[in-house]
Amino acid sequence: MTLAAARLHAPGPSGVPDFQPLFDEIERGAALRERQRILPFETVEQLKRAGFGALRNARVGQGGVDFRGLFRLVIALGAADANVAHIFRNHYTAAEQQARNPRNAVGRRLHEAVAQGALIGLGNGELGDRSVGGAGAQETLLVADGAGYRLNGRKYYTTGTLYSDYVLVRAATPAGEAASAVIPTKRAGVEVVDDWDGVGQRLTASGTTYFRDVAVSADEVVLDSTGIGYGLAYFNTQAQLFLTAVNAGIARAALTDAKRLLLGRGRNFYHAPVAEAAQDPALHQVIxxxxxxxxxxxxxxxxxxxxxxxxxLIRDDGREDAERAHRASFAAARAKIVVDELAIRNGSLLFEVGGASAATAGHNHDRHWRNARTLANHNPGIYKAIAVGAHELHGTPLPHLGFF
Structure with missing residues (x-):
């Protein structure tokens, strides 16, 4: 379903389409899927058909949802199923960089594909790079092959790629230039392996993707030097805030489960202030x-x-503003420091409204803490706080490369 079709949903706040009925359906199966490790292919397909991946596939004011509207929906989807929300993170990063306002063949191709529901995964991380999340040399290489290339390499933490139609692969050209190759995930030589074994976010397929002699045409490659995507100032702010939004969703999900747990309790401790748990003021305080x-x-x-x-809005006009981009990165960094702690705290607090039965595997309430803790680890908050403090005290610019 295209974005135009998605807008058949009754509009919510700020003109944002109302996906809540679909999110409610997704939430009903989330605990079971995670507990039994049922990969959410069907759920992702539902969202694709509903146009969830195409919400920003147009300029603001011409059909596209703004970031406030998008992140409101990401929080709601994160509350329904944090795994599913996380799957769309790399898609929205790649779509924003390459497809929102297409400036080349890659962008035009992706713009149309995203409008039709296609998702984009990411192949970036390499364990051989000791500078985690930086802009180090890529071991994944594009080797000249006639008028095009052959792509060879191995990427880790390729979240969402298993569910995606395309993958944006970070690689080095024969001349050593940093580049992105955007290719179909079903192309010969691409193998996506679900070998992620984290304690949380277990269904995101954040594992390994192999590229073995994959044919890549010249018009599927975007050089960083063109100023598109990875060439922008603080290009990764959106991706960082996306994870923080998912954690905000987890904070909400923990509240929802805590209310259900408390309202469903038929007993209370003999030494509690009241006999009925749902009327216990101590538990009201926790809620x-x-x-x-x-x-x-x-x-x-x-x-x-x-x-x-x-x-x-500045970039929509074809301009760049490094100072304004820094302000956005600074806001996202401060948000992460606070929201990660709130989500992790809520993941633990919800157990205060239940007895030992609240910790049974059948409820799977522990997924909220596990998922929030895992998301927070993607970019440790201690380094964010150091950078924020240095900027507050001395005006030191934030790190601008890779996954800050």
């Missing part, structure tokens, strides 16, 4: 804290999204 944490997490993410919208 109140969970609610406040979830509210604050969402508010912080949306405030940072406003800064992303500011730089996006």
């Amino acid at each position: 109140g804290q969970l609610a406040a944490n979830a509210f604050a997490a969402e508010a912080v993410v949306l405030a940072a999204a406003d800064e992303l919208d500011a730089i996006a």
Whole structure:
């Protein structure tokens, strides 16, 4: 389903399509899928058909949803199923960089594909690079082959690629230039392996992808030097805030499960202040804290999204503003520091409203803490806090390469 079809949904706040009925359906099966390790292919296909991956596939004011609207939906999807929300993270990063305002053959091709529901995965991380998330030399290589190339390499943490139609692969050209090759995931020589064994986000297929002598045409390659995608200032801010939005969703999900747990309790401890658990003021306090944490997490993410919208509008006009891009990165960094802690805290707090039965494997309530903790580890908050502190004290610019 195209974006135009997706807009048949009743519009919600700020003109954002209403996906909540679909999110509610997704949420009903989330705990079981995660517990039994059922990969959510069908769920991802539902979202693709509903146009969820194409929400920004047009300029703001011409059909595209702004970042505030997008991240409101990401939070809601994260509350329904954090794994599924995470799967769309790399897609939205690649689509924003390459397809939103197409400037070359790759962008034009992807713009049309995304409009038809296609998803884009990512092949970036390499374990041989000791500078994690930086802009080090790529061991994945594009080797000249006639008018095109052959691609060879191995990528790790290729989140979402198993569910995707295309993959954006970071590689070095024969001249040693940094580049992105965007190719179909079903092309001969591409192998996506679901070997991710993390304690959380178990269904994101954040494993290994192999590229073995893959044919790549010249018009499927974008050089960083063109200023598209990875050539932009603070290009990865959106990707970082996306993960933070998923964690804000987890904070909300923990609140939802805590309310269900408390309202479903038929007993209470003999020494509690009241006999009925749902009327226990001590447990009301826990619910109140969970609610406040979830509210604050969402508010912080949306405030940072406003800064992303500011730089996006500038880039829509074909201009660049490094200072404004830095402001967006600064907002996203501060948001992560706060929201990660709130999500992790909520993942633990929800157990306070239940007895030992709340910790049974059947409920799978522990997934919220595990998922939030795993997402937070993608880019440790301690380094964010160091960078934020240095900027506050001395005006030191934030790191601008790779996954900051």
